[in-house]
Amino acid sequence: MSSSPSIEQPMATWDSIQEAHARIAPRIHRTPVLRSATIDELCGADIFFKCENLQKTGSFKIRGATNAIFSLTQEEAAHGVLTHSSGNHGAALACAAAWRGIPAWIVMPKNAPTVKCKAVEAYGGRITFCQPKVSSRNETAARIQAETGAVMIHPYDDDRIIAGQATAAKELLEEVGHLDAVLSPVSGGGLLSGTCLSAKHLQPSIRVYGCEPAKADDAYRSLQTGTIQRMESSDTIADGLRASLAARTFAILQKNLSEIFLVTEEEIIGAMALIWERLKVITEPSSAIAMAPLLKPEIREVIARSAASRIRPRIGIILSGGNVDLGALPF
Amino acid sequence: MSSSPSIEQPMATWDSIQEAHARIAPRIHRTPVLRSATIDELCGADIFFKCENLQKTGSFKIRGATNAIFSLTQEEAAHGVLTHSSGNHGAALACAAAWRGIPAWIVMPKNAPTVKCKAVEAYGGRITFCQPKVSSRNETAARIQAETGAVMIHPYDDDRIIAGQATAAKELLEEVGHLDAVLSPVSGGGLLSGTCLSAKHLQPSIRVYGCEPAKADDAYRSLQTGTIQRMESSDTIADGLRASLAARTFAILQKNLSEIFLVTEEEIIGAMALIWERLKVITEPSSAIAMAPLLKPEIREVIARSAASRIRPRIGIILSGGNVDLGALPF
Secondary structure (H helix, E strand, C coil): CCCCCCCCCCCCCHHHHHHHHHHHCCCCCCCCEECCHHHHHHHCCEEEEEEHHHCHHHECHHHHHHHHHHHCCHHHHCCCEEEECCCHHHHHHHHHHHHHCCCEEEEEECCCCHHHHHHHHHCCCEEEEECCCHHHHHHHHHHHHHHHCCEECCCCCCHHHHHHHHHHHHHHHHHHCCCCEEEEECCCCHHHHHHHHHHHHHCCCCEEEEEEEHHHCHHHHHHHHCCCCCCCCCCCCCHHHCCCCCHHHHHHHHHHCCEEEEECHHHHHHHHHHHHHHHCECCCHHHHCCCHHHHCHHHHHHHHHCCCCCCCCEEEEEECECCCCCCCCCC | CCCCCCCCCCCCCHHHHHHHHHHHCCCCCCCCEECCHHHHHHHCCEEEEEEHHHCHHHECHHHHHHHHHHHCCHHHHCCCEEEECCCHHHHHHHHHHHHHCCCEEEEEECCCCHHHHHHHHHCCCEEEEECCCHHHHHHHHHHHHHHHCCEECCCCCCHHHHHHHHHHHHHHHHHHCCCCEEEEECCCCHHHHHHHHHHHHHCCCCEEEEEEEHHHCHHHHHHHHCCCCCCCCCCCCCHHHCCCCCHHHHHHHHHHCCEEEEECHHHHHHHHHHHHHHHCECCCHHHHCCCHHHHCHHHHHHHHHCCCCCCCCEEEEEECECCCCCCCCCC
16 A cells, blocks of 8 residues: 555645544644744744644654554454554554554564653554664565554555644644744655645745755755665664655655755754753654754755745744653763 | 731732733743643543743743732832842743843852753843852842842742742633642742632632652641741752742641642652653653652542542642753753
8 A cells, every 4th residue: 555656646635634633633632832032032033843742652653643543444454553663653553553442563673762662562562673774674564464464554655644744734834823934854754745735735835844864864865866765774863764755755845845954963962952951842853853954054044035024034843752762862 | 028927818819810910921931731641541630731841931930020020110120129049930030020121130049050040140130149048048138139229029928929820820720621639849839829829719629739848848847837847958859949938828828728748859750750751841850749749649549539520530730840950860
């Protein structure tokens, strides 16, 4: 289902996003939008943080997972669900599967953070570890699928997942009104492409930007070259951003994204410390990255140049997750 | 003004709380109420966390400080304001004074956490350090007042402060409806007495509980003995909870409080770790303490026995602040 080699028309329409929102809203948190006067002053902009790090399971991933699992027919759901994930999607799928009362098999790279493995187990997910490479991950998942008959729910190359992730930006824009730009992390592109779909539908003139570690710049290179570039492995601290784009997400980003900003490991850690200190919320590196570009004057200039609110841009940031080993902080 | 030896009638009426709320609401954050399914399950209750740790200046103290400062006449405000504080009230007063464009002198104990001193300075507050004893603190404040003519804004023995702090519980109850109980930290009693006033006005059958370190149990002993007990010094990790009750707060607590729960240092740290891990918000020890009693079965039993919602109590917790040295965490 998720292995289509090319996608002419993205299937995650505005109707499907609205349906997803109605389906998941009773089960998930309506996360707050937080602000910091100090960060606003530092960046010369009004910044609105959509706190998916405060979402159930600690990340936006529960949106897509819940939408996908509660979209399944009884027959489809009967043998459970299966996915591969470096962590947050796995925990989310395990949680949503438990809500529906079906098993969830999760294939995880053996270098996944302990906190993310524990979360999957706490929600009742059944972990199989693989090598931290795409080939090992796919082989392991195929074997489990053959053994169990579980439905594969790809972490992002799935229209139900994209429609679910799109509801975060939908809530943000419906709450705060006009924004000149919205920034989101990019890994496989589920959150970023969902953000594109909601933001461009609700406010066609908005600019959507992706934020990616320079150490795992495959999405940046994919958009530069016009073909999906893969990342076999990366040791970026943003452990949730090691995946590569897929057909569905690439098509949406090619059509809607303004640019991808690359940032260094130090810039990610600096943004993370700033968010912890000023916003007082726990944010993982893969999430804090969406703040990092705004700390660079040349990127603020890029955003300001194309902003309708010329004097003081209004910028949304999707803080995607808060699952971090508290015993191993980088500051 | 704040040194009345006894208070027959507390002056912080419901009318003054409503006025305070109207005065401060445009200047402060409407903080979110967060929930955690895991914490609910652990405690067998529906728990609503009012996140004043996400408030401007990182604590509820900005409520009272803003109310007090914007209640001053032009003449009163002309020479600035003065207070003594172990940290959060000082930062809040400095911030609100800057909003009004007047100077703020802050007397702080020399063992106050670095993060709290830096915050006061960042808001433009003028710090004078004193010995960590009540006598040294009062002498230093009196000297500065004589020199500057600034208006003393006591951290809690002040009706304008109490009315301001009362708005946190007002927002919580107006948002979530019926609660069986609400828990708040207690130090000088500004937040706890304000919580009593709002909670008992809005829901007369509600139980209000204070939470205090066993290592700084002066409020507990004050209510036990019927006279204010003082604490010369304490090394509890809950650095914001080292003050003693004053006439105004003691009178309100005697009339309205159900009980004070004492907890150990280990219980405070355990609650803090749980809140960081599950709620994903940064909470200082003085704030996390309000969760700690709910981790003890015998205290859950006390609360459940008097709850109207017999099967599953509905409990509010005021998370009072999030100003913590990220480089010196206790876990």
